[in-house]
Amino acid sequence: MTLAPLSLDAVRRAAENAGLTMDDDELRMMLTLGQGALRACERLDEVSGHQPPVRYPRAGSQRPDAKDNPLNAWAVRCDVRGAATGRLAGRTVALKDMIPVAGVPMGGGSRLLRGHTPSYDATIVTRVLDDGGRITGIGTTEDLCLSGASVSSADGFVRNPWDTSRSAGGSSSGVAALVASGACDIGIGADQGGSIRIPAAQCGIYGLKPTYGLVPYTGCLPIDPSVDHVGPMARTARDLAALLEVIAGFDGGLDPRQRSQTAVPAYGEMLGDSLRGLRVGVLAEGFTADEAQSAVDETVRARVALLASLGAEIVDVSAPLHSYAMDIHSSVLLQGGAQFMLKGNGIGLPGKGFYDAEVALTAARGRALHSDLLFASVKYAATVGGHLWDVYGGHYYAKAQNLAIRLRHQYDQLLEDVDVLVLPTVRTTAPPLPDADASVVELTELALDPELIANTCAFNHTGHPALNVPAGLVDGLPVGMMLAGRHGDDGVVIRVAHALELNHGLADVPPGRAADSADAPLARA
Ligand SMILES: NC(=O)c1ccccc1
Numbered sequence: 001m002t003l004a005p006l007s008l009d010a011v012r013r014a015a016e017n018a019g020l021t022m023d024d025d026e027l028r029m030m031l032t033l034g035q036g037a038l039r040a041c042e043r044l045d046e047v048s049g050h051q052p053p054v055r056y057p058r059a060g061s062q063r064p065d066a067k068d069n070p071l072n073a074w075a076v077r078c079d080v081r082g083a084a085t086g087r088l089a090g091r092t093v094a095l096k097d098m099i100p101v102a103g104v105p106m107g108g109g110s111r112l113l114r115g116h117t118p119s120y121d122a123t124i125v126t127r128v129l130d131d132g133g134r135i136t137g138i139g140t141t142e143d144l145c146l147s148g149a150s151v152s153s154a155d156g157f158v159r160n161p162w163d164t165s166r167s168a169g170g171s172s173s174g175v176a177a178l179v180a181s182g183a184c185d186i187g188i189g190a191d192q193g194g195s196i197r198i199p200a201a202q203c204g205i206y207g208l209k210p211t212y213g214l215v216p217y218t219g220c221l222p223i224d225p226s227v228d229h230v231g232p233m234a235r236t237a238r239d240l241a242a243l244l245e246v247i248a249g250f251d252g253g254l255d256p257r258q259r260s261q262t263a264v265p266a267y268g269e270m271l272g273d274s275l276r277g278l279r280v281g282v283l284a285e286g287f288t289a290d291e292a293q294s295a296v297d298e299t300v301r302a303r304v305a306l307l308a309s310l311g312a313e314i315v316d317v318s319a320p321l322h323s324y325a326m327d328i329h330s331s332v333l334l335q336g337g338a339q340f341m342l343k344g345n346g347i348g349l350p351g352k353g354f355y356d357a358e359v360a361l362t363a364a365r366g367r368a369l370h371s372d373l374l375f376a377s378v379k380y381a382a383t384v385g386g387h388l389w390d391v392y393g394g395h396y397y398a399k400a401q402n403l404a405i406r407l408r409h410q411y412d413q414l415l416e417d418v419d420v421l422v423l424p425t426v427r428t429t430a431p432p433l434p435d436a437d438a439s440v441v442e443l444t445e446l447a448l449d450p451e452l453i454a455n456t457c458a459f460n461h462t463g464h465p466a467l468n469v470p471a472g473l474v475d476g477l478p479v480g481m482m483l484a485g486r487h488g489d490d491g492v493v494i495r496v497a498h499a500l501e502l503n504h505g506l507a508d509v510p511p512g513r514a515a516d517s518a519d520a521p522l523a524r525a
Pocket residue numbers: 145146147148170171190191192193194195196223447448452453
């Protein structure tokens with residue numbers, strides 16, 4: 001692009017913005033030095049940097065008609081066919097609307113990125129296509145992923161397939177509703193505080209927030225690099241294992257979140273029907289003290305009893321810092337979201353790796369033009385998160401990060417004795433969607449309801465793998481059980497889920513969808 005020439009006035013404004021008092025001599029020196037910096041930018045426009053490859057041809061994409069989108073769960077339809085063979089051959093895949101697919105609009109559920117079309121495929125997209133997957137569309141996401149209920153997307157409410165008057169959960173609302181309703185086979189979501197597991201729990205499917213850094217986040221829209229995860233969503237534990245196997249693993253240093261190059265296990269081969277020798281810790285702080293919500297707790301405890309029937313040993317455990325997870329989460333998401341996602345225009349990441357140069361331009365433009373059209377939860381991060389960082393200099397962001405290290409150690413200590421921790425994923429079932437003319441206050445209370453993330457957010461900050469497992473129904477609505485494991489033990493939590501599924505029946509099925517046959521139950525619970 002053509003850079004605007006640097007003027008003395010521009011330098012003076014920049015100095016003011018940086019809180020600097022400069023006399024004219026100093027300003028003129030900056031102007032002179034600045035010519036070199038501009039020339040460097042021009043030279044960067046002459047060459048191309050690393051760009052992830054686009055390997056498979058793709059036709060057009062379009063927003064579906066309302067009649068073909070009953071849950072409003074598709075943001076965009078497309079059809080990108082990958083390799084003819086592979087571990088996902090013939091499987092249809094939906095991706096959350098913040099995972100770039102070349103040539104397919106990516107909106108982030110937000111006015112911020114309106115009109116943006118990526119020119120490259122994310123690493124996880126290439127991996128899905130290389131292994132035979134067929135991407136049939138993009139799932140609606142909440143506005144910049146900042147909502148646990150399906151009420152905030154610029155594309156409108158997403159409806160829960162179990163009861164279309166209810167929330168699908170968030171922020172991977174569309175993918176969860178699509179997978180649960182059978183509109184696609186599998187999907188990939190993103191989770192910075194529970195955004196895979198909350199909608200998975202409330203739509204009755206499997207959803208894994210993998211070990212931090214296991215699956216490359218490369219190219220996907222961040223909130224804060226310390227909590228960003230992408231992961232698989234599926235109707236069976238076996239499908240989930242297959243998808244994880246395909247998307248996990250080091251991508252050559254493009255994602256600064258990845259610190260290890262360890263080989264990816266064959267998760268599918270770790271599955272079995274016995275849990276003999278497994279030790280399960282029931283995390284006391286994960287269960288509510290409130291009698292009114294005890295139906296969810298009881299449903300989860302009933303599933304835990306089934307684990308025992310498969311040979312697992314059940315013990316009660318406690319992590320007192322678990323109750324601080326929400327406070328860590330509040331500081332990191334609001335301030336990190338303000339710094340990295342918003343001020344950083346989606347590329348404010350520390351460290352080496354691939355940066356989406358185009359999304360930076362789109363987001364900066366979107367912030368200048370459309371900030372007033374963002375959902376209130378995004379405005380909350382921008383205002384209060386920005387305020388906290390400015391006034392306290394990031395002190396409380398740093399304190400939150402440091403407490404997260406202690407929280408991790410507390411779970412690690414428990415996980416020396418037990419193999420998995422178990423707790424309800426969300427302590428409530430899906431709430432009703434408000435009327436279309438509901439107030440912003442009402443929508444925002446739903447989106448940011450602390451009940452939704454009280455349990456899930458802890459593991460974003462500690463990095464442990466955490467999986468939602470469908471655990472039964474309360475008043476006809478799905479309830480999820482969360483299994484958390486040691487760092488790198490994603491295969492263990494999936495194995496536990498699979499054994500349960502195999503011995504005690506498939507997840508219940510929402511109205512209008514036939515049961516899967518892939519993992520036929522041995523016996524009904
Ligand atoms: N992105 C998230 O995981 C999230 C979930 C719920 C509320 C806010 C953020």
